[in-house]
Amino acid sequence: MWDEAALAALLGMDGVETLLAVTDERRALGFLMARAVCDEAELLTLAVEPEARRRGVARALVAGLAARLAAGGVRRLFLEVASRNDAARRLYEAAGFQPCGMRRRYYADGDDALVLALDLRMVRS
Numbered sequence: 001m002w003d004e005a006a007l008a009a010l011l012g013m014d015g016v017e018t019l020l021a022v023t024d025e026r027r028a029l030g031f032l033m034a035r036a037v038c039d040e041a042e043l044l045t046l047a048v049e050p051e052a053r054r055r056g057v058a059r060a061l062v063a064g065l066a067a068r069l070a071a072g073g074v075r076r077l078f079l080e081v082a083s084r085n086d087a088a089r090r091l092y093e094a095a096g097f098q099p100c101g102m103r104r105r106y107y108a109d110g111d112d113a114l115v116l117a118l119d120l121r122m123v124r125s
């Protein structure tokens with residue numbers, strides 16, 4: 001879980017990408033943050049405002065991130081997702097992520113974390 005201080009610290013770190021989705025009136029709808037190290041990156045956090053969900057905001061953010069990372073020579077994008085988070089799991093599956101590991105009872109509520117990876121070498125940048 002990321003609190004305000006942790007997110008603010010991330011903003012200043014080398015290799016951190018932040019994408020924000022906004023309306024024409026510049027109201028925030030959703031955002032993501034990822035960190036790249038050499039030719040790998042990790043999607044650290046992604047969230048869309050509840051009233052803006054199911055309109056393709058997260059899909060566009062993930063596609064935008066994948067294109068930016070691929071253009072910068074990053075080859076694989078990893079993430080962790082709670083096994084009970086059906087919405088996020090379906091989003092990532094539709095985006096082409098493949099399962100590559102599991103961390104049992106990783107979250108405070110006892111849920112497992114699934115580790116997923118996206119091969120960015122086929123992504124058009």
Ligand SMILES: CC(C)(COP(=O)(O)OP(=O)(O)OC[C@H]1O[C@@H](n2cnc3c(N)ncnc32)[C@H](O)[C@@H]1OP(=O)(O)O)[C@@H](O)C(=O)NCCC(=O)NCCS
Pocket residue numbers: 030045046047048049052053054055056057058059060080081082085086087088090091092094
């Ligand atoms: C997960 C989350 C980011 C999805 O954002 P979103 O903007 O609503 O997602 P999109 O509209 O881009 O959905 C893209 C696809 O993901 C899947 N999906 C998204 N939300 C879904 C839901 N509630 N149930 C089932 N599938 C869902 C669908 O395949 C969807 O395509 P479709 O609408 O054409 O069927 C959003 O629900 C959220 O912020 N959740 C809380 C934070 C969170 O769980 N973040 C992920 C941490 S790993």
